[in-house]
Amino acid sequence: KENPTSLIVIFGATGDLAKRKLYPSIYRLYKNGSISKNFAVVGVARRPLTNEEFRSNVSKSVSSVANGDGNVEEFSSHFYYHPFDVTSSESYQQLKGLLGDLDSDYETNGNRIFYLAMAPEFFGTIATNLKSEGLTETDGWKRLVIEKPFGHNLPSAKDLNAEIRQAFDESEIYRIDHYLGKEMVQNIEVIRFANALFEPLWNNRYISNIQITSSEVLGVEDRGRYYENSGALRDMVQNHMLQMVALLAMEPPIKLNPEEIRSEKVKVLRAMRKIEQDDVEDYFVRGQYGAGFVDGDQVQGYREGNSVDPNSNTETYVAGKLLIDNFRWAGVPIYIRTGKRMSEKSTKIIVQFKDIPMNLYYNRGEKVDPNLLVINIQPEEGITLHLNAKKSGKDVTTTPIKLDYTNNCIDGINTPEAYERLIYDAMRGDMTNFTHWDEVALSWSFIDEISKAWENTRAFDFPNYESGSMGPKQADGLLEKDGFHWWPL
């Protein structure tokens, strides 16, 4: 199959995401020959910059991945800058002219990706103008890649969706959830469906509970303005955490195509038990970090951060218990937790299997640990199986053992960045690892009840966890009620 060729128009070209993730990822695709030489990138943003200035910024942002390779200038020469006012039709007309010229210069067959990586309040306006000013009329294909947040709740997500759907068909909309680009998140499907060992046990007869943790060491840093209106629930749970839940809990799809996979994921989200506002306390715990120590350094609490209300009610930590009401999962709690300024950066899924029917070693005073399947998403990538075996020696006593597989030890290379895969997929037209509107809508309708409950009641105990800790104590209570505990990471 030929490598894809396209123009990529990046709105928000001077922003952090473009610099940190998008340019380096496009560079890697270029370097390893995954995209054809027939491509050009048009950077769009408000700031006035010349092509030369823009190219030198791009070169700088790829320098660390280029590792001294001599092709950076050649790469940056594919980049063009268009200073732009989101609301002026003249700006769109000029951009249209530029795209027309580049289409023929680079022989990109009229293929266009419009990548929205700027402040979400402009997503709708841009999409509308792209259509009304004729930029979406092209001989090739057109695709809209759209960053989070996709709305702020269900009503605003619906509005945004209606706006973008006027200009793009659902099959042309690539909603980014960068967790779906992660190697080990994509591996969930393979571990489940390519092994005879797990799938027969993957249900409420053999699994007692599942724990998904995504902890971060960094605080909110300079994103206070965004975060104050978001909080951990919208920032991490609505998207990344629920996507992981859907992949873990879905039925085997009939085929591995985007439609079949998405439709199985949607079913999981539909079966997820809605939590009424009055019951939120029984199922969810919120937290906000106070001051503390990270790597031996004293750090400030969330409320002391820039652009943060000194009395902020915003949560920087969420733990919750989810229930999926279907035949496979009835009665199996899925616990999730995510937070900022925790003791380590780690994303892990732990599947805890039920106890053996009878412990033959019990009379000897031996407790046998349950089997765990740990899927390490990051920073380590791999899987670990916790089993029990005989302790070597004369006596037959048990000891816990671990079977470990670490991706990077075997392959010896760094797996590609999530964004590298996602940009590549968008260019190839593979929508599997992007979120369908139905998934977005269902996740918001689940999340909205919880955020309403939290907006309506002040968290008087905030801040309730120290920076550098594993979150508020109440999160332990959530599992203890059910006779479980969080497994250490």
Ligand code: BG6
């Ligand atoms: C983003 C959130 O979607 O995901 C950030 O907006 C968060 O707040 C980030 O830090 C975490 O991503 P990763 O890949 O570092 O786990």
